[in-house]
Structure formats: structure tokens, C-alpha cells
Amino acid sequence: MARPAGGVTVRVPAKVNVQLAVGAPRPDGFHDLANVFLAVGLYDEITVTPSDTLRITVTGPDAHLVPRDGTNLAARAAELLAARYGVKDPGVHIHIAKDIPVAGGMAGGSADGAGALLACDALWGTGAGRTELLDICAELGSDVPFSLVGGAALGRGRGEILTPLDVRGVFHWVFAPADGGLSTPAVYRECDRLRAGTAVPEPEATPQLLAALRTGDPVSLAAAVSNDLQPAAVSLRPSLAATLEAGTAAGALAALVSGSGPTCAFLAEDAAAAERVAAALTASGTCRAARVAQGPAAGATLLPG
Ligand SMILES: C[C@](O)(CO)[C@H](O)COP(=O)(O)OP(=O)(O)OC[C@H]1O[C@@H](n2ccc(N)nc2=O)[C@H](O)[C@@H]1O
Ligand SMILES: Nc1ncnc2c1ncn2[C@@H]1O[C@H](COP(=O)(O)OP(=O)(O)OP(=O)(O)O)[C@@H](O)[C@H]1O
Incomplete structure (x- = not known):
């Protein structure tokens, strides 16, 4: 299926963890990590277009495994951004062209959350800064901030506190x-x-x-x-x-x-x-x-x- 016309499209990579050191469980149920993320060239594309209501469509080999309701991380990203910036007409059609395996350990849902956030920010002109976007990403999930920044990074805390890492070549x-x-x-x-x-x-x-x-x-x-x-x-x-x-x-x-x-x-x-x-x-x-x-x-x- 072609991308819906007249929208904003964002491309987001999958990740592999080249090191994942897991600490003891914390009182909040999460684990402290030393999480060395590397973004890799398998991508989801998220296209957002104005709509009367929040609507999600998905294409790709794993499309049938992806939720189309408010639990989809892309929907949650749009709702969080709209609530935080008081967007008047937050209806949006989010189309996900999914190439990242679902529930595969490659942060596919996180990619869609980060992508929808950046796409809706552009569509609505909310003008959220990098820090605000990263803050919303961390609220959506531990892997979501890395999906936004890509490259390579060390994730501390539950994985959401990022330090970019130098990488030579590919x-x-x-x-x-x-x-x-x-x-x-x-x-x-x-x-x-x-x-x-x-x-x-x-x-x-x-x-x-x-x-x-x-x-x-x-x-x-x-x-x-x-x-x-x-x-x-x-x-x-x-x-x-x-x-x-x-x-x-x-x-x-x-x-x-x-x-x-x-x-x-x-x-x-x-x-x-x-x-x-x-x-x-x-x-x-x-x-x-x-x-x-x-x-x-x-x-x-x-x-x-
Ligand atoms: C396995 C990894 O993909 C490695 O990057 C991540 O740690 C998982 O990140 P994620 O899918 O974004 O996870 P979240 O949505 O934040 O959390 C889902 C669940 O995973 C567990 N979780 C996640 C991150 C973390 N540091 N400790 C945890 O114990 C918790 O049970 C949590 O309720
Ligand atoms: N946009 C989305 N795409 C895929 N799954 C989603 C999405 N939004 C919510 N989910 C739910 O999240 C679950 C985990 O999917 P996901 O593809 O993010 O797993 P994962 O790649 O193993 O994640 P991670 O590597 O971050 O732990 C799915 O089974 C699905 O119910």
C-alpha cells in the first residue's frame, strides 16, 4: 500500500543491544541496566494525516499482530503530545508501514511511538524541543528515547537515560x-x-x-x-x-x-x-x-x- 497522501512521514530504525547488563529488580518492578544500543537499518515508517478521530492502520508481514487501539504505542504518543500541548483537534490517522519484527526484541513498538511523536509534532506544529520529546519518549517506554535518537548510545537507569557513543564505520x-x-x-x-x-x-x-x-x-x-x-x-x-x-x-x-x-x-x-x-x-x-x-x-x- 502506498503512503497516505498529504501527511507527514517519519522513518525509525530497529535496535540491537550489543551489551545488555541487567541489575537486580528495583522496587518499581524495573531493572537498572547498562544497555548499549545500536540502531540498525531495518525500519518502520509512520505517516500521520489529519482525521476526525484517532485511527490506526498497519501494513507489512506482521501487521496482523499489531494492536489498532489506544494501546498501540503510536496512539499513546499522539495522545500524550496532544494533552501536553493542548492540541485543539488531535484527531489523526496514523499509518504504520511495519518492517521491524513484532515482539522480537528489536524495539518495533518503541520505534512507532518515537516516530508518531515526531510526526505529530511536525503535523500539529507543537514545536516541542528535543528535551520535551525525549521526556515524552521516556514516559512511553524504556526503549523509546533511543528509537528517537538512534546511532549508538549507552542507556542507564531503566534504559531511558542516554549518553551517545562514538562508533567508527559500520x-x-x-x-x-x-x-x-x-x-x-x-x-x-x-x-x-x-x-x-x-x-x-x-x-x-x-x-x-x-x-x-x-x-x-x-x-x-x-x-x-x-x-x-x-x-x-x-x-x-x-x-x-x-x-x-x-x-x-x-x-x-x-x-x-x-x-x-x-x-x-x-x-x-x-x-x-x-x-x-x-x-x-x-x-x-x-x-x-x-x-x-x-x-x-x-x-x-x-x-x-
Ligand atoms: C529488553 C529491552 O528491549 C532492552 O533494550 C528493554 O529493556 C525493554 O524496553 P521496553 O520494551 O521499552 O520496556 P518497557 O515498556 O519500559 O517495560 C516493559 C516491562 O519490561 C520490564 N523492564 C523493562 C525495562 C527495564 N529496565 N527493566 C524491566 O524490568 C518491566 O517488567 C516492564 O514492565
Ligand atoms: N506499534 C506497535 N507495534 C508493535 N507492537 C506494539 C505496538 N504498540 C504496542 N504494541 C504491543 O507491544 C508488544 C511488544 O511489541 P514490540 O514489537 O514493541 O516488542 P519488542 O520489539 O520485543 O520490544 P522491545 O525490544 O522494546 O522489548 C506487542 O506484542 C504489542 O502487543
Whole structure:
């Protein structure tokens, strides 16, 4: 389906967590993190056009999995912005062209929240500054501020307090979505269950990982990636072990679960190696698909016209 005419369109990237260090559960139910985000070139496009009421349409392979009611993060973003700036006619048609796997650990819903926020700000001329937009993003969810800024960043707190990171060059990734998603709260709960009775250290980003991003060396980055949620995701979805193994056997430098999963992420030496790993993963039958993408990618971006 073509983009609805006469609207404002924003393109927003997916993310992979190259390090996800998870602290002990906090009294509010969240976990303190050292969350090293890298935006990657798989995108949702959000188009907003004026409408009498709030209306959501979705296209793309996973469209049937996306809620069309007020629980959609894009709808919540529009409502929060309208309430905060007293927008008189906040009716809006939000169209989501979805390419990011749903409930896949790649922040697809967060991308749509950040995209709708930026698009509605432009449509309504609310003139919200960067700080106000980031504040609304943090209210929408822990991953949403990063979807707005993109690039690479260290997320502290529950992931919403961002420090941009330097990255040299591009890293070549392969992403293997699974059939069916995983619930983020369920994966955090499983992580707590698996670690019950053990001392959980304060989460810290490792200097080796930050140095690998700065130098742009995929071999160094591969040696440093880690995800504390991976054992929990594999515990809830044991078939992920075979996907990770298939990517490693195909020559990936690193294989890890993306965030809360179940999408698996594979770091490759270069573009040609990424294509080979993707082909081998597809042939292995251990995942629904395999797609190459590069990171870092720009954050939420208004598209011309
Ligand atoms: C797994 C990650 O994707 C890694 O980037 C994020 O930590 C999840 O971020 P998100 O989907 O934006 O999560 P939110 O919508 O803020 O929270 C959903 C649920 O995930 C759990 N949650 C999330 C973030 C965090 N730092 N600790 C948590 O325990 C909580 O149970 C929370 O109720
Ligand atoms: N715009 C949206 N797109 C997809 N899912 C949405 C959206 N808004 C709300 N949701 C709900 O959020 C759930 C999680 O979807 P999402 O694609 O954001 O997961 P995720 O990529 O695993 O997130 P994260 O990596 O931030 O933990 C979905 O199952 C759906 O019910």
C-alpha cells in the first residue's frame, strides 16, 4: 500500500543491544541496566494525516499482530503530545508501514511511538524541543528515547537515560526473527528466576565493548558482546539455541539474542560474509527468515514530502 497522501512521514530504525547488563529488580518492578544500543537499518515508517478521530492502520508481514487501539504505542504518543500541548483537534490517522519484527526484541513498538511523536509534532506544529520529546519518549517506554535518537548510545537507569557513543564505520549484521514473539516482562521475570539466590552485580558497560565500537573492528566487538537476558530468552524458547548454533556454524563472528528476543542477531566480518550467513540461516530452517542490516543507523527522521 502506498503512503497516505498529504501527511507527514517519519522513518525509525530497529535496535540491537550489543551489551545488555541487567541489575537486580528495583522496587518499581524495573531493572537498572547498562544497555548499549545500536540502531540498525531495518525500519518502520509512520505517516500521520489529519482525521476526525484517532485511527490506526498497519501494513507489512506482521501487521496482523499489531494492536489498532489506544494501546498501540503510536496512539499513546499522539495522545500524550496532544494533552501536553493542548492540541485543539488531535484527531489523526496514523499509518504504520511495519518492517521491524513484532515482539522480537528489536524495539518495533518503541520505534512507532518515537516516530508518531515526531510526526505529530511536525503535523500539529507543537514545536516541542528535543528535551520535551525525549521526556515524552521516556514516559512511553524504556526503549523509546533511543528509537528517537538512534546511532549508538549507552542507556542507564531503566534504559531511558542516554549518553551517545562514538562508533567508527559500520557493522554488518544478520537478524533472524522467530515464529511468535516473547513478552518483555516475562523474559525479565525469567532472568530474575534463573538468578535467584545469586549476587547480581551493578550493571556496567565493559571498556572493551566501548573501545570496539570506537575502533569499528568487528572481531573485537564480537569478543565483547553480551546479553544478560539471553539465558532467560533461551529458557523460554529453547529452539533459539539451534538458531544461534546455525549462525555460528555459518561463520558469524558472534551470535546473540537481541534484547528480550526471540530475534537472534549475528555479527559478520563484512557485507559479503553477512550475505553468506543469511543464506545459511535461511537454508537451516531454524528461523522464520534472515535479513541483513547495518548499524549504526540514524534515529527517527522526517522524510521529505
Ligand atoms: C529488553 C529491552 O528491549 C532492552 O533494550 C528493554 O529493556 C525493554 O524496553 P521496553 O520494551 O521499552 O520496556 P518497557 O515498556 O519500559 O517495560 C516493559 C516491562 O519490561 C520490564 N523492564 C523493562 C525495562 C527495564 N529496565 N527493566 C524491566 O524490568 C518491566 O517488567 C516492564 O514492565
Ligand atoms: N506499534 C506497535 N507495534 C508493535 N507492537 C506494539 C505496538 N504498540 C504496542 N504494541 C504491543 O507491544 C508488544 C511488544 O511489541 P514490540 O514489537 O514493541 O516488542 P519488542 O520489539 O520485543 O520490544 P522491545 O525490544 O522494546 O522489548 C506487542 O506484542 C504489542 O502487543
